[in-house]
Amino acid sequence: MPKQQDNHIYASSESVPEWAKKPILGFSTWSTQLLDNVAGYGGKNISPWFNEKNILDISNTMRQKLPRYEYINLDSGWSNTCDAYGRWMYRTDLFPNGLAKLSSQLAENGHRLGIYILPGIPAWAVDHDTLIKGTTHRIGEYTRQRKQGNVFKGMTYMPDVHDEVIQAYYDSMGDLFASWGVRYVKIDGCGPGSGDPIYPDLAPDCRETLRMMGQSFKRHDIWVELSWYLDPRYADEWATMANGARIYIDIESYSTRTMTSASRVLERFQYVARWPRAVLGPHSGFYIDLDAVLVGMTTPWNARCIDGLDSDLLRQSYIAFWALVSSVFCIGADPRLLPDKYIDMLHHPIILDIQQSGIVAVPLPFTDYWHYRQVWWKRLPLSALSSTSSSSVDHYVVCVGLFNTCYYPITMNNHSSLASWLKMEIDFKLSDVLQGTTMARITNVWTGEDIGVTIDKYTTWLEPGECQLLLLYPILD
Incomplete structure (x- = not known):
């Protein structure tokens, strides 16, 4: 039976489970889904490059070369429909044997499966007025107002009310994900947040929905990650509904040939200190997320590093800062295309110890105007x-x-x-x-x-x- 939790994720530091006492180490697919001009990658969320076979190949590589990395997360594109109860369903063209089979195979390598969803109720479920599992109610009864559910308009709808029936809906979603062996869920487009430096709060306020979703997933020991550019003024609330929160915009440059840039890495240093340390760390099971670590992916047919960074000095700074602040640490490079020198950086034993401590570093007072x-x-x-x-x-x-x-x-x-x-x-x-x-x-x-x-x-x-x-x-x- 799933574990019972109150409305807070963990009632006390003593109740934080072992898996939440350290920020995750893993791999996520989104950064490579943008690489439409790199052979074998791209497709974004419509025709993503990943599938059952290459995810298993990646798991085998991680087991051998990155043995301390545990999570393999499928980003947007793993699902394009819902089941009969209005819950996100995997694509059978990508996963013909199902996610339960895939997660079982990943577990043999010591890995945990992650997936991506949006807050609210999927538009597909609303359009088809699906039954809510375990009840006599239908989705349409709760979405008459068609309230925007996340920053991406028309993708999900917010429930008109948040009551025991809607909690039952999210509980059934958590049950389904758990039956597949899912251990990580990224919830994207959350608000207050999900904007940019000029307009930081573009998403509707999703907190009431996210509390329900977090409660449902935590019953099954599923890591909950909120994205993106979450408002730090609500840090104490985010910590009650999730294990991690993205604190700034995407780190990807959204080029189809390279992955990021020096400025996109270095500019996010300034956003860490805005988050109160009291809510971060092993005692709460909640950590900041600076976004993916995009170091070192090198295409073997031309020996070209496509991470968009210009020097190994900068790559070391990138990795070191993420470790210092104990950020969620998911590499975005395909592990199969990492040369040994970058494997050594990303699996440096002391660097990983520093990151896995879960303790966030703090800055000393800056000594120059530009904070260089x-x-x-x-x-x-x-x-x-x-x-x-x-x-x-x-x-x-x-x-x-x-x-x-x-x-x-x-x-x-x-x-x-x-x-x-x-x-x-x-x-x-x-x-x-x-x-x-x-x-x-x-x-x-x-x-x-x-x-x-x-x-x-x-x-x-x-x-x-x-x-x-x-x-x-x-x-x-």
């Missing part, structure tokens, strides 16, 4: 680092990330005078991040270098787009 010099830090118990044997007298370690976010494509040529001019000195005082001491032994996470003992202040110079990710082991003065 950024220092973020968080304190971790030593037990969070399964891949290091170092010790600390206070049984904790501090993780510090230093970033030069002043980056333009022209600066990728490190021999140019502009790149040299934009190289920046970045520093921090140890007393700002340590408790009761100003001395620490420091190691560089990316290089593995033991920097040695540092007293009072740490200083380094960083190229445009470069970062240093450090571990500080305090030493008593």
Whole structure:
């Protein structure tokens, strides 16, 4: 029987299940669905490139090369109709053996299946006035007003009222997804939110519907992810209905040939601090989502990296920041097309330990007007680092990330005078991040270098787009 929950997702920190005590690691399909001019990909939500066979191939690759990644999420396009009870139904042209069979095969590799839906009631169910399973009521009784259900007009409708019948509808949807073995549901186009920096709140207020949906899915231990650009003023409410929330616009550049850009990566740093840390972390089972990690996908027929980024320094900064703030971490590159050097970045054991801690880093006060010099830090118990044997007298370690976010494509040529001019000195005082001491032994996470003992202040110079990710082991003065 599914677990019973009250209207809050978890009544207390003690009731947070183990699977929700860390942000997810996985793969999601959307970024590659946009690549219409890359052979074997594209199709968006109409004719998506993925199907039963290639998802199983990806699972096999992940098991071998990315063994700590657990989720495989099918984005928009896996469904284009509903069943007789008005619930989202998979496409048999893509999944002829059904999602239950697929999830069972994924589970053999240690993977969990994810799907994509929209808030509200699908327009197909409304148009066909389907019966609500387990009741004598029909969908049409609850959608007479045709209220917009999400940011995409005409795709779903909001229930006219939210009562026990509508809860029964969403409960039956959760039951169906659970019968398929689904363990992750992304709900897109949610509001307040789902806009852009100029008009951030384009979606209707979906909170009442999302509470019901979250309650139904959590009964089956399904991770609930809300998207996109959710309003942080409602963070305490999002945390009661979901496990993750996208905090900004899509990271994809929506090119048909490349995946993202430096600006789309670096501009979202500023949005993290707007979210209150009190609602984030393992104690709540709720985490921010900076969107997909689009590092390293390389087409083998021409050995061309199509991620849209210009340097490995920037790629390391991308991965490091997502790990520092314990963002939901789903790669968007097809794992089968990742060269070994990018596999090593994406499966760096200490980087993953830092991300899996679930603790969000905070910034030190910015020291320049444009906030190009950024220092973020968080304190971790030593037990969070399964891949290091170092010790600390206070049984904790501090993780510090230093970033030069002043980056333009022209600066990728490190021999140019502009790149040299934009190289920046970045520093921090140890007393700002340590408790009761100003001395620490420091190691560089990316290089593995033991920097040695540092007293009072740490200083380094960083190229445009470069970062240093450090571990500080305090030493008593």
